[in-house]
Amino acid sequence: MSDYKIDTNCVQAGYSPKSGEPRVVPIYQSTTYKYNSSTEMGELFDLEREGYFYTRLQNPTNDAVAAKIAALEGGVGAVLTSSGQAASFFAVFNIAQSGDHVISSSAIYGGTFNLFSVTMKKMGIDFTFVEPDITEDELSKAFKPNTKAVFAETLSNPSLHVLDIEKFAKAAHSHGVPLIVDNTFPTPVNCRPFEFGADIVTHSTTKYMDGHATSVGGVIVDSGNFDWTQNDKFSGLTTPDDSYHGIVYTEKFGKLAYITKCVAQLMRDLGAIPSAFNSFLLNVGLESLAVRVPKHCGNAMKVAEYLHDNDKVSWVSYPGLKDDPQHDLAVKYMPGGTSGVIAFGVKGGRAAATKFMDSLKLAAIVTHVADARTCCLHPASTTHRQLTDEQLHECGVSPDLIRLSVGIENPEDIIADIQQALDQI
Numbered sequence: 001m002s003d004y005k006i007d008t009n010c011v012q013a014g015y016s017p018k019s020g021e022p023r024v025v026p027i028y029q030s031t032t033y034k035y036n037s038s039t040e041m042g043e044l045f046d047l048e049r050e051g052y053f054y055t056r057l058q059n060p061t062n063d064a065v066a067a068k069i070a071a072l073e074g075g076v077g078a079v080l081t082s083s084g085q086a087a088s089f090f091a092v093f094n095i096a097q098s099g100d101h102v103i104s105s106s107a108i109y110g111g112t113f114n115l116f117s118v119t120m121k122k123m124g125i126d127f128t129f130v131e132p133d134i135t136e137d138e139l140s141k142a143f144k145p146n147t148k149a150v151f152a153e154t155l156s157n158p159s160l161h162v163l164d165i166e167k168f169a170k171a172a173h174s175h176g177v178p179l180i181v182d183n184t185f186p187t188p189v190n191c192r193p194f195e196f197g198a199d200i201v202t203h204s205t206t207k208y209m210d211g212h213a214t215s216v217g218g219v220i221v222d223s224g225n226f227d228w229t230q231n232d233k234f235s236g237l238t239t240p241d242d243s244y245h246g247i248v249y250t251e252k253f254g255k256l257a258y259i260t261k262c263v264a265q266l267m268r269d270l271g272a273i274p275s276a277f278n279s280f281l282l283n284v285g286l287e288s289l290a291v292r293v294p295k296h297c298g299n300a301m302k303v304a305e306y307l308h309d310n311d312k313v314s315w316v317s318y319p320g321l322k323d324d325p326q327h328d329l330a331v332k333y334m335p336g337g338t339s340g341v342i343a344f345g346v347k348g349g350r351a352a353a354t355k356f357m358d359s360l361k362l363a364a365i366v367t368h369v370a371d372a373r374t375c376c377l378h379p380a381s382t383t384h385r386q387l388t389d390e391q392l393h394e395c396g397v398s399p400d401l402i403r404l405s406v407g408i409e410n411p412e413d414i415i416a417d418i419q420q421a422l423d424q425i
């Protein structure tokens with residue numbers, strides 16, 4: 001399917017029914033799969049043959065949707081997870097363990113920052129956070145002998161930094177480690193990080209991919225491009241796995257080594273699978289992704305221009321705006337648009353921000369972004385409230401920041417709602 005354009009793959013990739021089979025990918029609501037002999041099933045357990053035996057490891061609905069997303073990103077394989085958080089955790093934990101070190105951009109989702117700086121730190125993995133606009137020299141200095149990966153967001157939530165993917169990929173590769181990027185906000189419709197040197201892509205599919213705020217989910221996609229055997233950093237992939245009868249993932253699975261280990265070990269042991277029903281809903285969302293994303297971006301551009309020219313607004317951050325500090329990077333990495341998400345501040349600080357939010361009628365206050373309905377959030381008092389002011393600053397979130405997720409309604413209605421709410425201040 002990878003020869004088709006992305007809008008075709010959104011609709012068609014991942015599932016090709018044979019004659020007489022269901023046109024739409026079925027919901028395989030079955031935990032298990034029947035075999036005629038124990039020998040046959042034994043071969044599955046030994047990873048000697050392909051096939052289904054237990055849904056925690058593989059499920060046909062989940063696999064079809066994962067294959068679609070792999071095609072959209074241009075990767076060799078993908079695995080769905082029960083949430084974006086699980087995807088971020090698995091993506092890093094698949095190659096880093098206690099005693100290892102990971103470099104992460106500081107401009108990341110608050111939940112990911114907590115995952116790295118609190119929970120994974122307790123597991124013995126040490127993180128160094130770097131500013132996304134760090135120079136190549138400074139970035140180089142952050143590497144240690146035990147560094148196993150570099151992590152960043154292509155378009156950060158909520159600070160909207162555009163990642164210089166090539167700069168981060170170059171630094172990672174010259175130190176023999178992969179670049180893992182969370183591509184949730186741009187989606188593969190606006191940016192395909194593998195084309196710029198990223199090795200692994202993650203998503204919270206909860207956002208634009210699902211697009212309708214129905215299902216929490218995540219995905220990890222492997223480009224298949226990283227050579228895990230180039231050094232001795234990735235022994236989990238290059239030496240025998242005793243829990244799978246001594247299989248060496250890089251020898252047995254080649255370009256699929258990373259993603260196979262992710263399923264065979266992490267899914268087996270940690271079990272963060274999506275339900276087949278959620279994957280079915282995700283698939284319905286994906287079918288219209290290439291139609292929805294440009295509409296989100298077009299609407300957001302109009303709203304950003306409106307806010308930019310409004311004297312009640314103190315600042316607007318939208319990489320599509322020509323005078324935005326992220327504009328040049330956005331033009332390079334996301335020429336078709338960034339996302340529907342805008343960050344801005346209103347004059348009068350916290351109190352004015354609250355008044356504005358409470359006065360909105362069409363746009364709803366929700367702890368969510370990136371679905372069809374326009375919504376907004378004040379991160380400092382909600383998603384990011386665990387963070388100190390200093391940590392907020394490190395994540396690029398100012399206390400007056402309002403995150404507006406522009407939906408696919410008529411842009412005139414969205415702007416009229418914002419206008420009446422600004423009038424209340």
Ligand SMILES: *Cc1c(COP(=O)(O)O)cnc(C)c1O
Binds near residue numbers: 084156182184205
């Ligand atoms: C929401 C989000 C996550 C976490 O995903 P969940 O599906 O909520 O677990 C990770 N990264 C980014 C960029 C997000 O926006």
